[in-house]
Amino acid sequence: MENEVIFSVSHGGAAIITLNRPKALNSLSTEMLKPIGEKLKEWEANDQIHLIILRGAGEKGFCAGGDIKTLYKARSSQEAFKNAEVFFEEEYLVDMAIYHYPKPIIACLDSIVMGGGIGLTYGATHRIVTERTKWAMPEMNIGFFPDVGAAYFLNKAPGFVGYYLALTASVIQAADVLFANGADSYMTSDNLQKFLARVEQMDWHAQETNIALNQLIETYSSKTLGNSELASLQNEINQHFSKYTVEEIIESLDNNSSKFSHETKQLLLSKSPSSLKITLKQLLDARDKTLEECFATDLILAKNFLNHEDFFEGVRSVVIDKDRNPQYTFKTLADFTDEDMEKFFQDISATVKK
Template sequence: MENEVIFSVSDGGAAIITLNRPKALNSLSTQMLKPIGEKLKEWQANDQIHLIILRGAGEKGFCAGGDIKTLYEARSSQVASKNAEVFFEEEYQVDMDIYHYPKPIIACLDGIVMGGGVGLTYGASHRIVTERTKWAMPEMNIGFFPDVGAAYFLNKTPGYVGYYLALTASVIQAADVLFANGADSYMTSDNLQKFLGRVEQTDWHAQETNTALKQLIETYSSKSLGNSKLASIQNEIDQHFSKFTVEEIVESLDNDPSKFSHETKQLLLSKSPSSLKITLKQLIDARYKTLEECFATDLILAKNFLKHNDFFEGVRSVVIDKDRNPQYIYKSLAEFTDDEMKKFFQDNNETVTK
């Protein structure tokens, strides 16, 4: 089997991690995450490595997230369920390592960057979007919740934009990713390739890395980017998504005759009621949490979702059968009570669903 992750090092001291599952949009597996974590530790201790490039193979994108088909198998046996738990443990640890990494990490957000792909890139020191970027936390579409530290970083967006992105699973492009603090620089995809070529050809041993890298990024970056759509609707987003319950958000949208409110309400009501309510509580609870505390909550939630029928039904409808017609157990917000919601935030809980 071809290597699912390719590691290489230039003569000048640039190390490259290439996610190499292009046919699967570079979706992450445990077999990919473990060596990435090990290699990051090895390169951190190596004085000959000055910076890291994180990119995806193929033409379509960096990473579409976790390997959902594998996670779907978690319902088939205890072994498969344990393997799914290990996947989340490995994934979250690598994500945290990237946040704390002492050397520059250049993350190439070219093409599709979703879910676990966002988790891998958000903590990188230099995050570059292109005109091809399609960024999302799409977990609401499969009856899951935005994990990989999303409660931490979605609270870093202007106003309540992060809440809107989480609950609607909206796909956004370069200008909006920059506005939402999910990236730092914009390059055309052609310039990104030229920039990466320069990074690999540069002798990083002979200069101050951070200064030289900043100059190089400025050389290839472009300012000719359209205005953020999110910025133009932030007032509406803040008006509705500042509520403390999903029911209040829906009611607020319902009382507003605008096209935005109507479409957003319909979008919310198409999602899993349990996912919506858990996600809003997750985001509100995380406002004053540390990164590590957010990831600890993610792990508890992820393990409990692996026992939740509506998660598997969401995956079935989108990834397995692709009928886009999930038959959730909890069919309305009222059916999923606060007491049931609280169970998802409890560690080592065995029964979280009907």
């Protein structure tokens, strides 16, 4: 268990966090998050540490998100439910710490970076994608919602691209991640390894860290493979996803004969109606919220989803039985009322304590 995350420090003052569950695509557990949070605090206070590298072990990805199978156990006992709550609390604390970190953090978005993996990387100062990057907020596929501060950062994507990514759970690659403000630089995967080796070899004690790091990134960076598909679709995305209800988005898509509109409509109709409605409200409400306010809402929503039958049905269909045939309690958008939706944004645990 203690090797699920590896910490190391180079002689030159570069600290490395390696997520080390390659067989599980480095998916996050509470046992990984707690030590990451502690180590970040320790390194922040250590003047000999000048920058942090966030990377994943293995060839398949940086991090595929949270350990969904563990969360699926939440309804099996009170203890399992509490453990799931603690997971979200720890995850969000680490994500916020990365946003506010006073030292440079290099995030390696190589291969699969999804859900909780994006939560770990979005707040980093230097985010690098490669030709192998597969980036997504896939929560809509399991009857959940895009958490880890997604309402904050998806609102920072151009136009309504973030809304499209959240509601469709689309997987995008390097050029699109850069366009959506999910990364800063592009390197080939080979160059990324050379760059990281150079970072570990350098004596950062004798450098002006930010200047030297930016120069190094420029040296190893190159142009992305092709143009952003999202950029070419932005006008169409804005036309449909600027609506204030999911029903209006579906209607807008239905009134357009393009291939994009048809495919996107079918994609949305395959998702959990309750997740779609909650997610759109979450994004709309977050427009004027701070990072901390967005994470506070995420925690309320996450805990309420742990009592939501459609979340467990979504996980069952994708992760447990893998039949891809969820039988949701709320089968249509009309079934999930505004009153149902409002309950998800209320902190039930706080009410109970009173």
